[in-house]
Amino acid sequence: MIVSEPYRKRMFITLCVIGLVGIATLALAAATLGTLIKRFDSIVSTPITSKPKLNSTLAETIRIEDLMTHLRQLQRIADESNGTRAINTRGFNETVNYIEKYLNEQGTLLKVTRETFKIRNFAIATDPILLSLINGTEKNYTYSSKLARSDFTYAIYSTEANFSDYVPLINIPNFGCAKNEWQNTQGFAALVKAGGPCTYAEKGILAGKNDVKALLFYNDGETNANLAPISVRLRETNKLPALYLSYAAGQALANATLSTLVMVKLSIQLQNLEDFPVDNICADTTDGDVTQTIVVGSHSDSVPAGPGINDNGKDIVLVFK
Structure with a gap:
């Protein structure tokens, strides 16, 4: 093959250009790598500083002993009140007295x-009853105060139903958190699964606005802790009878509604x-902005x-400090 002289010159120039570009690329890569190595070395060589120390004062x-002293007193109060400090018990009233006394002992600081207000008292008179009728078969669901053994329980502030x-x-x-999910529910008992971006009380409000006959909540079954029925609280102004079902009972009913009445x-x-009183204790510092x-x-x-020593006794005594 015969190559002309001008062509040889063009080829030589092209090869030179390619060579120069390659050399420049290698130089740039080497410089970049060197910079990264320096930065890495600086990171590795930088000493790790310790966490800032807590304010020693x-x-x-x-x-700990001061905290435990208060917790022992709360335990004593619970022991003298049938093992509890729940609201509407002697244990709760004595707890509030103890808190008020301790705070007043801090002098002029x-x-x-003490503020007193009343809340609605609530308790069932007899065990609630729940029956279902599916394709002519009637089922009587199990109620127990031991929720792990129960198919359902009642919602606090449910109304009566018979x-x-x-x-x-x-x-x-x-x-059941959106208004459009409650369309055409008038006259029905509503089965509502746990969860969503709203509370049970808010679901109850939506149900009431749509003239639902009754509310049947049920657990979501996502974990073993979400299988049994749980005790939930509706608004004191709730106007609907409401129960809470286990995941198994609720899901079985939900599945049945897909194919039959x-x-x-x-x-x-x-x-x-009667309503009962509940007290709040507020303590304001006497100085500051x-x-x-x-x-x-x-x-x-x-x-x-x-007795609630962990929930929420520990936080009571931490607030003291």
């Missing part, structure tokens, strides 16, 4: 006020009780089933 004011006839059951889509009947009888206020608080009651 503040830390010294909190002593705090201005302590259905003489069965009413149709409708399964509310999603979680499901009917339910329920009975809830309540005790006729009122426009720069920090609020620290905790609830002072326990659940009915225990």
Whole structure:
């Protein structure tokens, strides 16, 4: 093959250009790598600083023994009140007295006020009843105060109910948190799954606005802790009978509504009780800038089933400090 002289020159120039570009690329890569190595070395060589130390003066004011002294007193109060400090018990009232006394003993550092308000008392008179009728088969669900053994329980602030006839059951889509999920529910008992971006009380309000006959909540079954029925609280102004079902019972009813008519009947009888007082204790510092206020608080009651030393006794005594 014969190559002309001009062509040889063009080829030589092209090869030179390619060579120069390659050399420049290698140089740039080497420079970049060198920079990265330097940065990596600087990161590795930088000593790791320790976490800032706590304010020693503040830390010294909190002593475990002081906290335990208060917790022992709360335990004593619970022991003298059938093992509980729940609201509407002697244990709760004595807890509030103890808190008020301790805060007042801090001298002029705090201005302590006690506020009393009343809340609706609630208790069932007899065990509630829940029946279902599916394809001619009637089922009587198990109620027990031991929720792990129960198919259902009642919702706090449920109204009374004594259905003489069965009413149709409708399964509310999603979680019953949106208005459009309650369309065409008038006259039905509504089956509502746990969860969603709203509270049970808010679901109850939506149900009431749509003239639902009754509310049947049920657990979501997402974990073993979400299988049994649980105790939930509706608004004190709730106007609907409401029960809470286990995941197994609720999901079985939900599945049945997909293919057939499901009917339910329920009975809830309540005790006729007067409202009872509940106290709050507030303590304001007597100095400082009122426009720069920090609020620290905790609830002072326990659940009915225990003394509440962890929930929420520990936080009561931490607020003391």
